[in-house]
Amino acid sequence: MEPKKNPKADLTKNSGMYFVIGLAVVMLIIWRALEWKTYDEQTTYDVSLNVEDMLDEEVPMTEQIKTPPPPPPPAAPEIITVVEDEVEVEETVIKSTETSQEEEIIEVDDIAVEDVEEDIDVPFAVIEDVPVFPGCENEKDKRACFNDMMQQHIRKNFRYPEIAQEMGVQGRVSVMFVIQKDGSIGNVRMRGPDQNLEKEAERIISKLPRMTPGKQRGRAVRVPFSIPITFKLQ
Structure with missing residues (x-):
């Protein structure tokens, strides 16, 4: 059997060049496929308004109506009293506040002012004339004697x-x-540690004799006085 292939034919000749050309063609196809852009079909519409149709309509013209102000309220009618001629009307007499020479003017010095005695308390330490304890009438230092x-x-x-x-x-x-x-002696008050001691102190003070009252500026006044009483067991 005779071989069909020509022994002189070299099939590998120029194979490298063909490979490169094929690769370049493939790369070109891929690049064009990636860069290919598609756009949606745009339909143009006439969006302009039909101005002529709108202008054909008659637009009523409005005017500002001015409302007149309300009329003022009627004035109150004056009350007129009809007086007959025979009736006598008393006239209002306005007396003058000025004094006349016939009136007697009272001088201030002629008015008597009554002295009102006020109940005041003057402490024993500052009173001018101290109360006099019975038996101290002839003593010079009546405060020490008291x-x-x-x-x-x-x-x-x-x-x-x-x-x-x-x-x-x-x-x-x-x-x-x-x-x-x-x-x-009055208005007795006590303050101590026990009620029984307070009662005894009250009993002692209640036995004080009546004294000559103290005087301030020659007038008898009330004189508060305080004294301690010591209770001590032996």
Whole structure:
């Protein structure tokens, strides 16, 4: 059997060039495919308004109507009183505020002013004339004599409460009272550690005699006075 292929034919000749050309063609086709652009079909419409049709219509013209202001309210009718000729009408007489020479003018010095006595309290330490304790009338220092007589009165009438002794209660009771304008003792107040001691201090003060009241500027006044009474167990 004879071979059909020509032994002189070289099939591999120019194969490299053909490969390169084919590759270039393929790359060109791929590039054109990637760069290919498509556009949607555009339809143009006439969007202009038909102005002529709109102008054919008659547009009514409007005018601003001015409303007249409301009329003013009618004035209130005057009340006219008809008076008959026979009726007498009293006329209003306006008296003058000026004084006449016939009126008597009272001078200020002729008006008597009554002195109103006010109840005032003047403390014992600052009063001009201190209250006089019975027995101190002839003493020069009536203030010192008053204090001495008060101490003598407390010692003379002092009595320790039995209940306070049994309970062992002791302490100081502050006593406040007022020597009234008539010399009597009033408004007695106590403050101490025990009620029994306070009652005993009140009993002692209640036995004070009537005194000569204190005076301020020659007038009798009320004089507050305070003194401590000490209760101490031995």
